[in-house]
Amino acid sequence: MNYNTNITSMKSNINYILSGFALIGMFALNSCGSKNSLDQKKKELEKLKSEQTLLNEKIKKLVADISILDTTAVKSHREKIVAVTKIEQSYFQHSIDVQGRVDGDENIAISAKMGGPVTRLNVRVGDMVHKDQILAEIDNKLVRTQIADIKDKLALATDLYNKQKNLWDQKIGTEVQYLQAKNQKESLENALATLNENLDMYLIKSPISGTIDNLTIKLGQSVAPGMPCIQVVNFGSLKVKADLSESYSANVDQGDDAEIVFPDINRTLKSKVDYVAKAINPMTRTFGVEITLPSDNNFRPNMVAVVRIVDYKKTNALVIPINAIQTADGKQYVFVAVQKGKTIVAQKRDVKAGPMYNGKAEIIEGLNPGDQLISTGYQDLNDNEIIRF
Numbered sequence: 001m002n003y004n005t006n007i008t009s010m011k012s013n014i015n016y017i018l019s020g021f022a023l024i025g026m027f028a029l030n031s032c033g034s035k036n037s038l039d040q041k042k043k044e045l046e047k048l049k050s051e052q053t054l055l056n057e058k059i060k061k062l063v064a065d066i067s068i069l070d071t072t073a074v075k076s077h078r079e080k081i082v083a084v085t086k087i088e089q090s091y092f093q094h095s096i097d098v099q100g101r102v103d104g105d106e107n108i109a110i111s112a113k114m115g116g117p118v119t120r121l122n123v124r125v126g127d128m129v130h131k132d133q134i135l136a137e138i139d140n141k142l143v144r145t146q147i148a149d150i151k152d153k154l155a156l157a158t159d160l161y162n163k164q165k166n167l168w169d170q171k172i173g174t175e176v177q178y179l180q181a182k183n184q185k186e187s188l189e190n191a192l193a194t195l196n197e198n199l200d201m202y203l204i205k206s207p208i209s210g211t212i213d214n215l216t217i218k219l220g221q222s223v224a225p226g227m228p229c230i231q232v233v234n235f236g237s238l239k240v241k242a243d244l245s246e247s248y249s250a251n252v253d254q255g256d257d258a259e260i261v262f263p264d265i266n267r268t269l270k271s272k273v274d275y276v277a278k279a280i281n282p283m284t285r286t287f288g289v290e291i292t293l294p295s296d297n298n299f300r301p302n303m304v305a306v307v308r309i310v311d312y313k314k315t316n317a318l319v320i321p322i323n324a325i326q327t328a329d330g331k332q333y334v335f336v337a338v339q340k341g342k343t344i345v346a347q348k349r350d351v352k353a354g355p356m357y358n359g360k361a362e363i364i365e366g367l368n369p370g371d372q373l374i375s376t377g378y379q380d381l382n383d384n385e386i387i388r389f
Contacts, residue, residue: 079388082346082377084337085320089369092317092362094355095259095308096252100242102293102303106208106234112223113201114138121219123230129206135230138223140202147195154188161185210234213301236295239274242307243286251311252276258291261306265298273309312355318363322356324375335381337372337389346374348383 120137123129164181167173214231223229240260244252256273275290291307293299325332331350338347351366367373374381381387 079386080346080377080381082337082374082381082387082389084372084389085375087318087320087363087367087369087371087373089316090319091313091315092319092355092357092360093310093313094357095310096244096248097306097308098242098244100240100260100291100305100307102238102299102301102305103241104234104238104301106210106232106237107301108208108232109214109228110135110204110206110230110232111226111228112138112204113225114140114198115222115224116140116202117222118217118219121215121217123212123215125212125215127212128210129212129232130209131206133206134203135206135212136204136217138202138204140199143195143199143202147192147199150188150192150195154185154192157181157185157188204230206230206232208232208234233301235297235299238293238299238301240291240293240305240307242289242291242305243281243284244289244309246280246285246287248311249280249287252289252309257310257313259308259310260291260293261308262299262303263306264304267298269294314362317354318367318369319360320363320367320373321375322359322361324373324378325351325353325361326378334367335374335378336367337374337387340384343386344388345384346378346381346387 116139118136119139121135122133122137123135129135161181161184164173164178168175168178210232211234212230213233215229217223217229252273254273254276258271258273259268260271261268271291271293273289274292275288277288280287289307289309320334324334326334332353333348333350335346336349337344349366349371352364354362354364356362374387377387
């Protein structure tokens with residue numbers, strides 16, 4: 001018996017079954033007319049429903065058999081349209097992305113050591129200054145008056161001491177007189193040194209060489225001790241600092257490749273990790289990393305930076321889109337296009353994915369170079385389903 005005879009026979013069976021439905025309907029009408037008992041009618045109805053279910057199952061099976069055996073039918077309507085991507089070895093890297101900030105060891109907010117009004121301001125924002133340069137002065141008239149008075153007294157005490165020493169060297173006078181003159185002179189010298197130190201505290205000096213980045217004081221304005229008033233930055237020693245979760249402590253080392261993105265100035269630069277902290281912060285459970293920046297006036301302290309530290313890279317990896325990986329029963333799988341005879345089918349492949357980054361995943365097991373990955377239209381596919389692309 002050939003395929004066409006089989007199909008004809010199956011179609012006859014379907015017609016027979018449908019005829020049975022019609023007879024059942026007629027029988028139901030006759031029964032309803034001849035039976036007056038409600039219970040009897042309910043029993044007959046349940047019987048008919050059972051027979052109908054059985055007939056539906058038989059019809060469904062016959063339709064499925066016909067669709068398989070009917071080689072003359074056009075099958076293109078059952079083919080699913082997909083897109084495929086040829087899998088090739090390529091470079092892959094995984095990075096740790098974290099937000100950082102621009103900072104520097106030579107980024108200092110200078111405070112006044114003594115209080116009082118500002119009598120002199122020697123710099124403006126943007127000025128270059130050198131170490132120990134006097135940036136501003138605070139009113140110090142009282143100290144200067146005290147210094148002048150001490151100097152006059154010291155001059156007299158020095159003369160008295162020199163004369164008393166000459167007499168003592170000639171064995172004239174008493175030792176007590178000599179020692180008193182010497183003590184007076186030394187006491188005034190110590191007092192003058194102390195006043196000069198106090199006078200220096202009324203001067204605001206730069207502890208580093210750099211650029212005046214901010215001024216919060218004006219001429220005549222009173223300042224208080226410890227109040228930050230001038231910020232000096234050495235733009236040649238800026239760095240990016242970031243805090244990483246302790247879960248990455250085994251993945252990041254000094255010298256790792258890093259990429260720094262400055263979104264506010266639309267700039268990206270390549271660098272390396274210069275420092276990795278060994279201690280974990282007990283409060284935040286993080287550790288710090290630092291990356292030195294090149295000298296550039298576009299980099300500013302406290303600027304936001306996105307730090308990408310490369311903790312894994314491979315030159316010959318098999319890389320596919322993450323969304324092509326599906327999961328069922330705890331297993332990962334993808335679909336690939338495979339030629340079977342004259343048709344192309346979707347074949348399910350169990351895979352093992354490695355690191356994932358930026359929408360891509362490295363496949364460690366399950367795929368080979370040259371495989372045709374189904375990258376679009378894979379969502380509703382079944383294993384060995386006919387496809388075209």
